[in-house]
Amino acid sequence: MRRRECLVTAITIRGLDAAVKQRLAAQAKRNGRSMExxxxxxxxxxxxxxxxxxxxxxxxxxxxxxxxxxxxxDGHARVAELA
Incomplete structure (x- = not known):
């Protein structure tokens, strides 16, 4: 049997405003997840x-x-005329 390969990728987000990061952290906490x-x-x-x-x-x-x-x-379905 062939093993299914799983490719893991990564991205870096530069220039993220500190307020956005704080909101992400708060949202992650509310949802019981890590920021990542x-x-x-x-x-x-x-x-x-x-x-x-x-x-x-x-x-x-x-x-x-x-x-x-x-x-x-009321009535029967009609066939569409596409001509």
Whole structure:
């Protein structure tokens, strides 16, 4: 069986404002992570493709959601004409 290789990479962030580092440290503490783990989490989450539909759904839940009437279907589905 072939062993799966895992490449570990590193980055250095120069010029980071001290206030940003303090906020990162505070956020890491709140989340029970080290600053490095918190930075990894933020980079990982921040670089995932966005899902607009899910974002709208989650955003509307914050304000109680939305009750939309779904009209009953009347008739049969039609085939789209693409000509």
């Amino acid at each position: 783990a918190e930075a990894r989490h933020l980079i990982d989450e921040g670089t995932k493709p966005s899902n607009l539909g899910l974002a709208l759904y989650e955003g509307s839940r914050e304000f109680g959601g939305a009750d939309l009437e779904i009209p009953a279907r």
